[in-house]
Amino acid sequence: DERALAAHFTARVAAEQRIEPRDWMPEGYRRTLVRQVAQHAHSEIIGMQPEGDWIASAPSLRRKSILLAKVQDEAGHGLYLYAAAETLGVDRADLTERLIGGRQKYSSIFNYPATGFADVGVIGWLVDGAAICNQVPLCRSSYGPYARAMVRICKEESFHQRQGYELLLRMMAGTPEQRAMVQDAVDRWWWPSLMMFGPPDAESPNTRQSMEWRVKRHTNDELRQRFVDMTVPQAERLGVTLPDPALRWNEERGHYDFGEPDWAEFRRVLSGDGPCNAERIRRRRAAHEDGAWVREAAAAYAAKRSAGETR
Ligand code: FAQ
Numbered sequence: 001d002e003r004a005l006a007a008h009f010t011a012r013v014a015a016e017q018r019i020e021p022r023d024w025m026p027e028g029y030r031r032t033l034v035r036q037v038a039q040h041a042h043s044e045i046i047g048m049q050p051e052g053d054w055i056a057s058a059p060s061l062r063r064k065s066i067l068l069a070k071v072q073d074e075a076g077h078g079l080y081l082y083a084a085a086e087t088l089g090v091d092r093a094d095l096t097e098r099l100i101g102g103r104q105k106y107s108s109i110f111n112y113p114a115t116g117f118a119d120v121g122v123i124g125w126l127v128d129g130a131a132i133c134n135q136v137p138l139c140r141s142s143y144g145p146y147a148r149a150m151v152r153i154c155k156e157e158s159f160h161q162r163q164g165y166e167l168l169l170r171m172m173a174g175t176p177e178q179r180a181m182v183q184d185a186v187d188r189w190w191w192p193s194l195m196m197f198g199p200p201d202a203e204s205p206n207t208r209q210s211m212e213w214r215v216k217r218h219t220n221d222e223l224r225q226r227f228v229d230m231t232v233p234q235a236e237r238l239g240v241t242l243p244d245p246a247l248r249w250n251e252e253r254g255h256y257d258f259g260e261p262d263w264a265e266f267r268r269v270l271s272g273d274g275p276c277n278a279e280r281i282r283r284r285r286a287a288h289e290d291g292a293w294v295r296e297a298a299a300a301y302a303a304k305r306s307a308g309e310t311r
Contacts, residue, residue, distance in 0.1 A: 013214050018144040021087040029213055032206060033143050034088050035104075036215065041081035042099045042106035046280050048074045050114040051123055059117060063167070067120060070160050077153045084145040100285040108266060109196050111274030112188070118171055118181040119189070124164015126186075126193040126231070128157050133227045134197060137217035146215075165234065172239050179239075186235070187243045194258075195266045197224040203263075228256050 005024040058064040082092040098104040198220040210216040246259035
């Protein structure tokens with residue numbers, strides 16, 4: 001009966017065993033995973049836009065091919081994650097409809113514009129850096145298909161992070177104008193990167209249950225702290241200043257203290273009122289509509305083949 005199934009599920013999660021698609025799971029568990037995995041997939045796909053804008057104007061063939069490969073990897077990540085979501089009984093086409101209908105979220109970070117080429121480096125360093133910090137623990141998430149998708153995604157994202165950092169090291173060794181471009185990009189992306197980890201724990205409605213189910217392995221604030229601790233020495237090595245006057249090493253805690261992100265701005269961006277929300281969704285919708293003929297042709301081809309097979 002239901003009670004025995006629920007007890008079995010809880011025991012398996014507690015014993016660090018993976019839950020697989022055919023296993024019984026509480027409806028709430030399924031719902032929260034669909035929510036998180038779909039949001040994660042949408043983020044990868046929408047996340048192609050800020051950097052994608054720079055492919056055509058990257059300053060050299062080498063930078064162009066590196067960026068092209070990175071943006072292509074993000075499409076791949078979106079696809080593994082939609083596939084992981086589909087194991088929970090939802091349909092990718094439907095998830096896409098929910099995204100372009102504004103009914104499902106994607107990461108707040110992708111609603112900010114990449115206004116200069118240094119932004120490509122800073123996105124790799126800070127945005128991929130934050131993504132890795134959040135996602136490495138998700139390789140141990142209790143849901144098998146999600147955890148396994150995370151392994152490859154994290155490997156590729158740590159490569160992206162180094163790519164960004166290497167680009168910034170090069171620019172910082174360049175002209176004063178190049179160094180100023182890097183500092184300006186850091187000033188604009190630092191706070192939004194901290195917001196990627198979600199609201200403070202006290203205002204995070206999902207954390208407690210997700211931790212209990214081991215969908216999430218750390219709280220939002222724990223991961224935000226880990227990111228700050230990891231990033232400050234990298235900023236020093238790079239020679240940039242992080243735009244937070246409250247940032248300082250706390251000997252007693254063994255961590256950096258840092259200031260409070262502007263949570264009112266975060267809520268505004270989540271509600272659809274960030275600098276690029278409308279543009280991001282408009283372009284995603286246009287791409288979806290422009291691709292309709294490809295989907296129709298693929299479906300017609302598949303139907304023809306399966307008719308051929310049954311003849
Ligand atoms: N943006 O109760 P919580 C990438 C929502 S990395 C938008 O704390 P939860 C790689 C949250 O969904 C970015 N919404 O929620 C890349 C919930 O709303 P709901 C993607 C946010 O789930 C790099 C509400 O606020 N990574 O794409 C955000 O326990 C470079 C309450 O929040 C992932 O998705 C936010 N920042 O914790 C690509 C990682 N924060 O659904 C291209 C997986 C919170 O109840 C270039 N996800 N919300 O209406 C997670 O780890 C979690 O879902 C959190 C949020 C930590 C994001």
